[in-house]
Amino acid sequence: MKPESAGATAPREPLFAISSRTVVFGAVGAALYAVLGLFSFIIPGTQNVTVRPAFALVPFFGKRFGVIAGFFVGFVGNVIIDLIQGSGLTYWNWSVANGLVGAFAGLIFAYVPPIAGEALRLVVTAVGSLVATALGLLFVVTDIWLQGISFETFVTLNYVPVLLANAIAVVVLTPALDAIWEPLSKRTGR
Amino acid sequence: MTTLIEVRDAGVRYLSTGRAALGPVSLTVRPGDLTLVSGPSGCGKSTLLRLVNGLIPHSYRAEVTGEVLIGGRPAAGQSIRERSAVVGTLLQDPRTQIVGTTVTAEIAFGPENLGLPRAEIRRRIGEVADRAGITHLLDRATAELSGGELQMVAFAGVLAMRPKVVVVDEPLANLDPAAGARLMGEVRRFVREGGAAVVVEHRVEEILEYSPTEVLYLDDGAARYQGPVDGFLRVAPIGHVKLPFRTLVDRAADLPPAPAPPPRAEAPGDVPRLEYRGASLGYGARTVLSGVDLALGATERVAVLGPNGAGKSTLLRAAVQLITARAGEVLVDGAPVAERTVLSLATTFGYVFQNPGQALFSPTVRQELAFGPRNLGWDDARIAEESATVLKAMLLDREKDILDRPPRTLSFGQQRRLTVALALAMRPRTLVLDEPTAGQDLRTTTEFMGHALATGGVESVYFITHDVDLALTYADRVVVVDGGRVVADAAPAALARAADVWSGAGLRATSLVRAVREHLPGAEDLPHPFDLARGLPSLTRSTPPPRKEPLHETRKRGRDGAA
Amino acid sequence: MDVTPRYLGAGSFLSRRDPRVLLVVPALYLVAVAGIDDLRAVLACAVVALLYYRAAGIPWRGVRANWAFMLTFSTLIVVANSVLTGADTRTTGDELFTVPLTGTVITWATLSYAATLLVRYVSLAMVGFPVAFNIAPSDLGVAFARLGLSQRLAYGVDLTFRFLPSTWAAFRETIDAQRVRGYEHSHSRNPLRRLISLRPVVIPVTVNALIDAEDTTNAMDLRGFGGRHRTWMRELAFDRTDLLVLGGFAALAAGMVAARVLGLTEHVWVP
Numbered sequence A: 001m002k003p004e005s006a007g008a009t010a011p012r013e014p015l016f017a018i019s020s021r022t023v024v025f026g027a028v029g030a031a032l033y034a035v036l037g038l039f040s041f042i043i044p045g046t047q048n049v050t051v052r053p054a055f056a057l058v059p060f061f062g063k064r065f066g067v068i069a070g071f072f073v074g075f076v077g078n079v080i081i082d083l084i085q086g087s088g089l090t091y092w093n094w095s096v097a098n099g100l101v102g103a104f105a106g107l108i109f110a111y112v113p114p115i116a117g118e119a120l121r122l123v124v125t126a127v128g129s130l131v132a133t134a135l136g137l138l139f140v141v142t143d144i145w146l147q148g149i150s151f152e153t154f155v156t157l158n159y160v161p162v163l164l165a166n167a168i169a170v171v172v173l174t175p176a177l178d179a180i181w182e183p184l185s186k187r188t189g190r
Numbered sequence B: 001m002t003t004l005i006e007v008r009d010a011g012v013r014y015l016s017t018g019r020a021a022l023g024p025v026s027l028t029v030r031p032g033d034l035t036l037v038s039g040p041s042g043c044g045k046s047t048l049l050r051l052v053n054g055l056i057p058h059s060y061r062a063e064v065t066g067e068v069l070i071g072g073r074p075a076a077g078q079s080i081r082e083r084s085a086v087v088g089t090l091l092q093d094p095r096t097q098i099v100g101t102t103v104t105a106e107i108a109f110g111p112e113n114l115g116l117p118r119a120e121i122r123r124r125i126g127e128v129a130d131r132a133g134i135t136h137l138l139d140r141a142t143a144e145l146s147g148g149e150l151q152m153v154a155f156a157g158v159l160a161m162r163p164k165v166v167v168v169d170e171p172l173a174n175l176d177p178a179a180g181a182r183l184m185g186e187v188r189r190f191v192r193e194g195g196a197a198v199v200v201e202h203r204v205e206e207i208l209e210y211s212p213t214e215v216l217y218l219d220d221g222a223a224r225y226q227g228p229v230d231g232f233l234r235v236a237p238i239g240h241v242k243l244p245f246r247t248l249v250d251r252a253a254d255l256p257p258a259p260a261p262p263p264r265a266e267a268p269g270d271v272p273r274l275e276y277r278g279a280s281l282g283y284g285a286r287t288v289l290s291g292v293d294l295a296l297g298a299t300e301r302v303a304v305l306g307p308n309g310a311g312k313s314t315l316l317r318a319a320v321q322l323i324t325a326r327a328g329e330v331l332v333d334g335a336p337v338a339e340r341t342v343l344s345l346a347t348t349f350g351y352v353f354q355n356p357g358q359a360l361f362s363p364t365v366r367q368e369l370a371f372g373p374r375n376l377g378w379d380d381a382r383i384a385e386e387s388a389t390v391l392k393a394m395l396l397d398r399e400k401d402i403l404d405r406p407p408r409t410l411s412f413g414q415q416r417r418l419t420v421a422l423a424l425a426m427r428p429r430t431l432v433l434d435e436p437t438a439g440q441d442l443r444t445t446t447e448f449m450g451h452a453l454a455t456g457g458v459e460s461v462y463f464i465t466h467d468v469d470l471a472l473t474y475a476d477r478v479v480v481v482d483g484g485r486v487v488a489d490a491a492p493a494a495l496a497r498a499a500d501v502w503s504g505a506g507l508r509a510t511s512l513v514r515a516v517r518e519h520l521p522g523a524e525d526l527p528h529p530f531d532l533a534r535g536l537p538s539l540t541r542s543t544p545p546p547r548k549e550p551l552h553e554t555r556k557r558g559r560d561g562a563a
Numbered sequence C: 001m002d003v004t005p006r007y008l009g010a011g012s013f014l015s016r017r018d019p020r021v022l023l024v025v026p027a028l029y030l031v032a033v034a035g036i037d038d039l040r041a042v043l044a045c046a047v048v049a050l051l052y053y054r055a056a057g058i059p060w061r062g063v064r065a066n067w068a069f070m071l072t073f074s075t076l077i078v079v080a081n082s083v084l085t086g087a088d089t090r091t092t093g094d095e096l097f098t099v100p101l102t103g104t105v106i107t108w109a110t111l112s113y114a115a116t117l118l119v120r121y122v123s124l125a126m127v128g129f130p131v132a133f134n135i136a137p138s139d140l141g142v143a144f145a146r147l148g149l150s151q152r153l154a155y156g157v158d159l160t161f162r163f164l165p166s167t168w169a170a171f172r173e174t175i176d177a178q179r180v181r182g183y184e185h186s187h188s189r190n191p192l193r194r195l196i197s198l199r200p201v202v203i204p205v206t207v208n209a210l211i212d213a214e215d216t217t218n219a220m221d222l223r224g225f226g227g228r229h230r231t232w233m234r235e236l237a238f239d240r241t242d243l244l245v246l247g248g249f250a251a252l253a254a255g256m257v258a259a260r261v262l263g264l265t266e267h268v269w270v271p
């Protein structure tokens, strides 16, 4: 194992490196997403816009722990939620989409220089996470072939409502999480 | 004789903070050595272990000076993996270091990583499980194990890698005395059978039973004492280290005055603050405690003792309705707890959980302190005022501009005190503390308890602990929970004399307990250990048991060790 | 609620299979049924799926809730898909009735198509359930590793299942810890307020998990994790039956793909 590859104080690892850190944080994140993701609520007035607050974890882990960890959290986490709730692997492409959100967040923030200003960092975090969410969820377009639905249905019933719901969660929770973790990421362990 | 670990004038500076955390320190470990490392919180004990097992510099970015040899070879060139063949590490909290879903998987983890053949791995699993006496657990899920069992499994997982020396970081912090004894017994056995061990621990007295060959006392990163045990007992700073009662007697001369017992509130009435009537408590299908009849007074200081998983936390959680009695009833101030709202309970009991980090979520201490009171609907002026008061009460006001610090960046001890401050901020009349002093050094503990008990407005304190002496010293009533029942409920002095308690209930008689039995037959209440020690006639004094030839050896090494 | 994976189908035919079979079959089945619009074809596949599901021996009472969730959810999607937005229903055949609000014309084709979708979802769930209930959690990691996933990531899967129960416990503890500070979960209709009210729970649970994770990382490094070669205690090998099952589903997939290419299954079947 490469010296200094672990420890929150270490410089950012190569984008696609899989260190034991990547593995552990991926696993921790997936477990968190799976547990907290069991709770969701429907926005009153809409039939099918369910907000899953835990979704905010996916871009957060992508930003903080890299592309691989981000994908792992979104994908494995969502698969486990589906398994627990019972949709099995039917909507596997949605899991991939979740994973991609984490991966994109990892990519985007890998190229954003560290920001000192608190306020600005919050905004950038929110925006970056939003972009990652919008891009990642596009993968749900595969429903057109997998579930044999029309493009309109994809847009009106799958993509837009889900993007909307998750966007709310991401905007509210991801920057909050990131702000708390910022000072902690400087010190390793306890 | 080969040296397993050789540390020569080593120093460590963490790059993240730029602060020197250790050094210069020297340490030599040969087969058959059991080295005890102690010292106040933050003195560098864990850092020393990280230096030995390779986490420094491989996982923590730190600047290392001096020289470290592992298995006779310079450590600099050795990866963590290579070192793990010589040094096995048992981290402080078993919860965080278990990686397997089942016990078997956990023990197999190390050997699997070494790429050993399956047959060999199976053989090792059988061997270490047998050694650590956990064969009956092999198929259990690690999630279901008690703290003590987990610690044992983690140790077995380390042994399975066949290390030559094990380094153990605060093994007793979260264990009941019996479980701690089992673990240390295994460590001792490992040493006797040709291994070696370095044990970091605050609870010095417990470790002394296992006759360490050398003591290294660190303070602020540097070695204050290094050498044989009896020498250490002669010079160890009283009040900073938990010393055997015998030693207190021997050093009666330099005992500091005992801290004045905190003033107690006068009883408002004789209605018990918290009363259980034939209550039975549990989770899901499982009943943890049954037939509990107990009345805790409004001005009492009650300590709850008992083994891991006995139901101590469960018992007190019922007070704030985190679980509801499935039979019988729980009364608060004479009224069924069910009739109380969460908020009204929050102002009656200030409940502090086992793990301080659990509740901290705000970006600043100020907002954290405001959360509870705001739920009570107080205005900002009052909140600000209360915050200031409780910070002072818990000695946190000394920390400069603490109100704007992120709570989780405080030291572990400070976070603990902050959680108490959070509870106090809601002006509770009774403080409930779940293992408030686990893993903290004696001075911090004394300070902490002193202030927790003395805070104005708090009439009574109920606290859970594994530290028998803490219970005897600070409580005026001790409740022992075991096997789903309350097995003892008495004043400290009486409890100390109740022989049967100390055989079971995961408790073990400490030297203080034995002393009370010996010297205070029939006394009503217990004086502070210092006063007790001072009061004893000098003829009971003794010289520490001679431990001749290992002594010379260690003394010699102690010297050339500390170049 | 119980988040720890439940191992229900113990001793059944599928439980005796190599876990890799249970992971690969759903993939093959997916290929088979993807993009089929002909009800008869999907039903044919569904029969296979049903047999497969029966072989899993999952007790009904154990998964009643899961099926309920699955069915309601799928039905919702199907209705939304084919009935509310009629886009996909080639309007052949005579009109039965019109949906009041959306004004979609409902024909036999519409219904046939809806049925096709529903059957596809349900049969997919049938081949999916065994993954959840017939693979011992401790076998997942090695299964992925042997399917070619990176050794470390494969172990990450094991690790995730190790963290599930402790995360759940931490979650419960945190809610309790906040409740004694007077925290109550908001049921406001305003989603923003609801989300904000979750911060006292989500943040500490996450931060604690992350801080503990630093220790776990150290513990794994200290036990030599991350070497090139790693033994997996569990030994996996396909036996003849495994290969037969896999072969069967591979054939099914191939057949269906062929049929699709030949355009045999692209039309909505109208009786």
Ligand SMILES: Nc1ncnc2c1ncn2[C@@H]1O[C@H](COP(=O)(O)OP(=O)(O)OP(=O)(O)O)[C@@H](O)[C@H]1O
Pocket: A187, A188, A189, A190, B014, B016, B017, B021, B039, B040, B041, B042, B043, B044, B045, B046, B047, B048, B060, B412
């Ligand atoms: N990863 C780190 N980065 C920066 N500083 C650290 C790090 N870990 C510890 N320190 C600092 O180094 C000093 C020694 O820490 P260490 O954990 O070794 O003390 P300790 O004796 O183990 O304390 P405790 O008894 O509380 O475990 C402390 O001042 C601590 O704040």
Ligand SMILES: Nc1ncnc2c1ncn2[C@@H]1O[C@H](COP(=O)(O)OP(=O)(O)OP(=O)(O)O)[C@@H](O)[C@H]1O
Pocket: B147, B283, B284, B288, B306, B307, B308, B309, B310, B311, B312, B313, B314, B315, B354, C172
């Ligand atoms: N939320 C829960 N759900 C189910 N079982 C639980 C829960 N909390 C505790 N238990 C079980 O109840 C028993 C008593 O737990 P409790 O935490 O009260 O023990 P304790 O005496 O506090 O132990 P320790 O000294 O380790 O804190 C244990 O066996 C534990 O496994």
Ligand SMILES: [Mg+2]
Pocket: B045, B046, B047, B169
């Ligand atoms: Mg330490």
Ligand SMILES: [Mg+2]
Pocket: B312, B313, B314, B354, B434
């Ligand atoms: Mg407890």
